[in-house]
Amino acid sequence: MKIGMVCPYSWDVPGGVQSHIRDLAEALIDEGHEVSVISPADDDTPLPPYVVGAGRAVPVPYNGSVARLSFGFLSVSRVRRWLHQGGFDVLHVHEPGIPSLSLLACWVASGPIVATVHTAIPRSRVLVVTYPVLRTALEKINGRIAVSEAARTTLVEHIGGDAVVIPNGVATRRYRKAEPLPGWPGPDGAIGFLGRMDESRKGLAVLLKAFEILGPDRPGLRLLVAGPAADAEEVLGRVPAGLRDRVVLLGQVSEEEKVRVLHSVDVFCSPNTGGESFGIVTAEAMAAGLPVVASDIDAFRQVLDGGEAGELFAVGDPVDLARAAGRLLDDPARRADLSAAALAAVAQYDWSVVARDVIRVYQTVMLGRTRVAVDTGGFP
């Protein structure tokens, strides 16, 4: 299948939508499809072979902040040229409610068009007043995908029509192998945590309390914590002085470093106290083949296969966490079993599975329609 995909945000800026498109495109290519992505990008940015640059995005005020977007008649003609040369069977646009390439692609194309909505579009008033202008573009969308239930609700309310919910996948391959950080995990074991340190529902406080219980009995045990924090000193101050040098705070880390962090510990801990809908970080740790200790909330129970693929402990209970983590640290055979179970369980969330769901949406909208063509109406 020949798929044309449109990214509204600059390829050279890291972001959730860009990563989604990259992972989905690569998964579709692995499945044997032909994919071309058009995206705003700086001229000197190295692009993957499947990405076509649509020129530099312009920083503009949008929604109370500054976004780098592509708009205007030059972008229109670039999209038109790309569509013309591509000869796509299906056009897949992302975030068509953002004033950028995706909206323009809908406007100039005709044929099978699928749109994915990632975030809630906040202001409906603007869509209402500009609807006559946007209608020609938005009405051409034949199939809608939302990455979450929240995104689906906004889409239904703002643009109309229903949407299939297909959540983000996990790029399991990317987590499979990495070089541990120098000196880690060390002979006496290490526990890892990823996430915002100062957001209480991420549960770092529970883990620090559990470490107070585990630390004195295990003199070499260390804790590796990575994630943004407003005040790292304050976080460290919560650890008793005697244990402080065994807690290492890394702050915010890049994607590559994150994978290395996962491979630098023996046990991964997800002590979240709630508010998770899927637990992407836990799934990523599983993809790295790490035995996981997670709090017993719905999201983690689901991703850990009801406790088959990782240890669950009572939500917010440091004593129970210390018990579960201690048991794993003492039992290498159990760790190996859980590692294998985690790898097997996380496979169902892989992008390849997501890609197959997306393909089914493509097939539905392609029924009875010809290929994607450049619409002759609209702009000259």
Added chain:
Amino acid sequence: MIADIILIIAGALFVGVYVSWRAGRIDRLHARVDMARVALDVTLLRRSSVAQELATSGLLDPATSLLLAEAVHGTRDSRPGGPGGVVPPGEQSGDRPRDLAESDLTRALRAAFSQPDFRASLSGKEGADELLAEVEEAAHQVFVARKFYNDLVAVTREARRRPLARVLHLSGRAKAPVFFEMDDSLIADKPGASLGPAGHTMW
């Protein structure tokens, strides 16, 4: 003796007249600032409405239209009293300070207008030239009205700061007028400069 009294009375009279003249001047300055504020508000409202017209005219591509409409909506939201509220600029309320919201509209307009061959791409379309000229005229009026307003604010603040005005409290209960600072140039100084130093990124 009598001459002395006459001199003292004359002196007191002179001081009285002078002080009341100064107080009157400060009062008149405040009144003029108020009028200039209303004038500035009218030009800002006019600019918003012409920009909205351009956004919904169907002359532009949908992305540019949406961008402009979003910026116009931002200025309406920032207006005290909510969307549609008519209160002079300089008085702040709403989620986003008004100077920032109006500057955002300038930047959105500038992003649209500074595309190479923007005008050429629209020429020949019904009503395009008139509408573009109207937007530019409205933007220029904002520039002029804001300059007048800020000049008057400067003069008024200076008059209030004078020792006599401060000691005798000649400005009464009138609040000191505030400058209205915003980005109001439709012409980009240099490429890439369209955002100024305050640009914080979303992604």
